[in-house]
Amino acid sequence: MEIIIQPNAETASLIAARVIARVVREKPSAVLGLATGSTPLAMYRELARLHREDGLDFSGVATFNLDEYVGLPPEHPASYHAFMQEHFFRHVNVRPENIHIPDGLAPDIPAFCRSYEEAIRAAGGIDLQVLGIGSDGHIGFNEPSSSLASRTRIKTLTAQTRSDNAANFGSAEKVPIHVITMGVGTIMDARQVLILAFGEKKAEAVAAAVEGPITAMSPASILQMHPVAKCITDEGAAAKLTRTDYYRWVYDRKPGWQKV
Numbered sequence: 001m002e003i004i005i006q007p008n009a010e011t012a013s014l015i016a017a018r019v020i021a022r023v024v025r026e027k028p029s030a031v032l033g034l035a036t037g038s039t040p041l042a043m044y045r046e047l048a049r050l051h052r053e054d055g056l057d058f059s060g061v062a063t064f065n066l067d068e069y070v071g072l073p074p075e076h077p078a079s080y081h082a083f084m085q086e087h088f089f090r091h092v093n094v095r096p097e098n099i100h101i102p103d104g105l106a107p108d109i110p111a112f113c114r115s116y117e118e119a120i121r122a123a124g125g126i127d128l129q130v131l132g133i134g135s136d137g138h139i140g141f142n143e144p145s146s147s148l149a150s151r152t153r154i155k156t157l158t159a160q161t162r163s164d165n166a167a168n169f170g171s172a173e174k175v176p177i178h179v180i181t182m183g184v185g186t187i188m189d190a191r192q193v194l195i196l197a198f199g200e201k202k203a204e205a206v207a208a209a210v211e212g213p214i215t216a217m218s219p220a221s222i223l224q225m226h227p228v229a230k231c232i233t234d235e236g237a238a239a240k241l242t243r244t245d246y247y248r249w250v251y252d253r254k255p256g257w258q259k260v
């Protein structure tokens with residue numbers, strides 16, 4: 001895994017946006033896997049700016065979001081449908097028919113999950129998957145103990161995740177218990193993965209994912225097996241890593257052609 005430690009979330013987000021912009025410029029029909037949460041907000045802002053000011057064109061791009069709460073209609077303000085419209089889609093030119101987000105209201109959830117996997121395959125697979133990380137090490141909504149080979153399916157949130165996400169709902173009790181999420185195996189099939197983590201609250205999860213053993217108790221740790229994974233953090237989220245000198249040394253000495 002490539003570890004990129006930045007002074008703050010803002011500079012880290014610019015790098016993430018640049019990586020995505022490069023993929024889209026090289027392949028205008030790129031398939032992007034997208035994430036929600038507070039972490040990717042500045043990255044989406046920068047992508048919107050690149051669209052507005054530099055003409056970054058999303059008209060051929062297809063997107064697949066990681067997850068959605070079961071039972072929330074798309075217009076619910078805390079739904080990931082609403083999040084994506086508000087923070088990304090309404091600012092760029094992704095065609096509505098190319099946007100895919102799990103349907104929290106699907107009447108037959110297993111059938112929906114199979115069709116989501118099929119749609120990803122039919123689109124040619126995900127070129128780049130963006131991820132945040134939960135304070136318990138989850139990616140998407142794959143909580144600790146998730147099968148590392150899992151596909152898109154229903155999951156039950158941990159008490160910790162419901163309390164972490166309480167702000168959007170008013171209280172932890174109001175956070176839905178069930179979600180639909182891409183599986184860990186679905187995420188691992190992406191050709192490139194970008195995981196972002198900001199703030200000291202994420203430091204333990206990042207250390208476990210990057211330097212700990214590969215274990216279902218830290219679903220993000222499976223990214224150690226991904227051939228093209230970048231972990232971009234600020235100083236706070238990097239605070240519990242032990243080899244930071246080496247990671248900084250590597251990043252500062254990248255050959256020009258590898259720089260973003």
Ligand code: GLP
Binds near residue numbers: 036135139140165
């Ligand atoms: C939720 C999302 C994850 C996200 C995580 C972290 O659980 N399903 O995709 O990575 O929260 O959220 P935040 O970025 O707000 O810390």
